[in-house]
Amino acid sequence: MDDTICAIATSLGVGAISIIRISGSKAIEVTNSIFSNKIKTNETHIIKYGHIINDNEIIDEVLVMVMRAPKTYTVEDVVEINCHGGYETTNNILRILLNKGCRLAEPGEFTKRAFLNGRINLLESEAVNELITAKTSSKRKLALNQIGGNLTKLIKDIREDLVSLMANIEVNIDYPEYTDNLEITNNLLNEKLVEISKKLENLVKGAKYGKIVSDGIKVAIVGKPNVGKSSILNHLLDEQKAIVTDIAGTTRDIVEGSISLNGIEVLLIDTAGIHDTEDIVEKIGVEKSNQALNDADVVLLVLDGSQNLDADDQKLIDLIKDKTHIIFINKSDKDIKVDIKDDNLVIGNTKDINGLDSLKNKLIEVFNINDINKDLTYLSNARQIDLVNKANDSLIRAKDSLDQNIPIDMIESDLKTCFDLLGEIIGDTYEEAVIDRLFKDFCVGK
Numbered sequence: 001m002d003d004t005i006c007a008i009a010t011s012l013g014v015g016a017i018s019i020i021r022i023s024g025s026k027a028i029e030v031t032n033s034i035f036s037n038k039i040k041t042n043e044t045h046i047i048k049y050g051h052i053i054n055d056n057e058i059i060d061e062v063l064v065m066v067m068r069a070p071k072t073y074t075v076e077d078v079v080e081i082n083c084h085g086g087y088e089t090t091n092n093i094l095r096i097l098l099n100k101g102c103r104l105a106e107p108g109e110f111t112k113r114a115f116l117n118g119r120i121n122l123l124e125s126e127a128v129n130e131l132i133t134a135k136t137s138s139k140r141k142l143a144l145n146q147i148g149g150n151l152t153k154l155i156k157d158i159r160e161d162l163v164s165l166m167a168n169i170e171v172n173i174d175y176p177e178y179t180d181n182l183e184i185t186n187n188l189l190n191e192k193l194v195e196i197s198k199k200l201e202n203l204v205k206g207a208k209y210g211k212i213v214s215d216g217i218k219v220a221i222v223g224k225p226n227v228g229k230s231s232i233l234n235h236l237l238d239e240q241k242a243i244v245t246d247i248a249g250t251t252r253d254i255v256e257g258s259i260s261l262n263g264i265e266v267l268l269i270d271t272a273g274i275h276d277t278e279d280i281v282e283k284i285g286v287e288k289s290n291q292a293l294n295d296a297d298v299v300l301l302v303l304d305g306s307q308n309l310d311a312d313d314q315k316l317i318d319l320i321k322d323k324t325h326i327i328f329i330n331k332s333d334k335d336i337k338v339d340i341k342d343d344n345l346v347i348g349n350t351k352d353i354n355g356l357d358s359l360k361n362k363l364i365e366v367f368n369i370n371d372i373n374k375d376l377t378y379l380s381n382a383r384q385i386d387l388v389n390k391a392n393d394s395l396i397r398a399k400d401s402l403d404q405n406i407p408i409d410m411i412e413s414d415l416k417t418c419f420d421l422l423g424e425i426i427g428d429t430y431e432e433a434v435i436d437r438l439f440k441d442f443c444v445g446k
């Protein structure tokens with residue numbers, strides 16, 4: 001934390017401008033040692049024009065943004081050099097800064113400093129990375145919402161409830177005669193524990209939406225050879241992505257493409273037709289199909305409606321029945337011979353393009369995409385979900401102890417554990433190793 005760090009904050013490549021960011025106590029001193037238009041002691045939050053000069057050689061014509069602590073991203077002195085883009089100029093200026101005593105920032109180190117210096121909490125730090133890597137509008141909104149602090153407020157409110165509960169228990173233990181205070185009876189405590197536990201459960205339940213918004217939905221299109229899987233993929237993508245022929249076994253490898261349904265990314269995975277085969281290449285393809293089937297959030301089983309179901313179809317129907325699935329009976333332009341019952345059944349064909357909108361609507365229905373709330377206050381990653389689950393476990397433990405008439409001070413320790421675990425989510429209490437791990441996924445320069 002004592003080092004002055006620097007990094008290229010923009011992505012490296014040919015472009016009009018690159019930004020090199022410097023943060024730390026020597027940021028201004030180092031900049032002044034190579035900048036023609038010296039930054040004065042009273043200057044802050046300004047942009048200065050000048051040249052970067054090293055060993056009497058003009059390196060570049062630049063704009064320098066000066067932001068003195070504490071009102072900066074890292075809460076330290078920050079300088080951002082806007083230089084000409086491209087590899088050579090940008091790397092050259094970075095090299096000079098390193099020679100002048102700056103250290104190259106680790107991935108996410110600027111944001112880590114913002115967190116360690118108390119400007120943003122851990123949820124907001126994670127959201128910064130999610131915002132940078134967002135590929136869909138929903139994911140961007142989710143991240144922005146998290147930076148805005150709605151989730152933080154929710155967690156803080158629950159922690160407040162716990163503090164007030166613990167305080168009341170304390171007063172009741174220490175001053176049983178003090179009747180002005182809310183007397184915590186077992187019934188009342190039980191009621192409060194159930195209430196808080198419900199809030200935590202709802203957070204975990206809602207997290208599935210956060211995951212859908214963040215990661216999208218993976219759909220594996222599976223079925224026997226020649227049923228029309230690739231034709232469905234192509235029509236949904238509105239692009240001839242996969243080869244379609246009337247030869248069974250045309251698709252031999254995975255073919256993927258994404259569409260957006262109400263702002264949610266849906267990854268469609270076309271697979272090789274699943275059946276018993278001795279062909280070596282096809283066999284590998286079938287293995288990949290089974291893998292995709294297992295990894296998918298939803299399996300789209302395609303059946304050729306114009307043919308009677310055979311043993312291969314039946315095997316696949318049995319295989320997917322306990323997974324989240326949709327069955328698409330294809331080739332409805334011909335006489336339909338398949339008669340099966342399923343809650344998620346869609347009939348259609350790709351010849352005169354029928355049923356594909358119903359298929360999209362089915363996906364929206366299966367994942368309740370329309371229920372995703374507009375303010376997008378959801379837990380957005382496994383770390384957060386795990387901590388809320390653990391926090392809830394300790395509440396359930398407290399409730400069990402209460403049912404068994406275990407002394408109230410013992411119960412308090414479970415409440416404290418719950419409070420601490422929720423604190424870890426926002427980074428109020430944290431382990432250094434976890435923090436290091438978390439920021440490693442960031443870009444250098446952020």
Ligand SMILES: Nc1nc2c(ncn2[C@@H]2O[C@H](COP(=O)(O)OP(=O)(O)OP(=O)(O)O)[C@@H](O)[C@H]2O)c(=O)[nH]1
Nearest residue numbers: 225226227228229230231246249250251273349350
């Ligand atoms: N009549 C009719 N033919 C279709 C329909 N959908 C696909 N086909 C035809 O069925 C054949 C196989 O289509 P594909 O999309 O390649 O089938 P697939 O399931 O991907 O086949 P593999 O890659 O071999 O597993 C092609 O000749 C398509 O034109 C449909 O709805 N109606």
Ligand SMILES: [Mg+2]
Nearest residue numbers: 229230250251
């Ligand atoms: Mg195919």
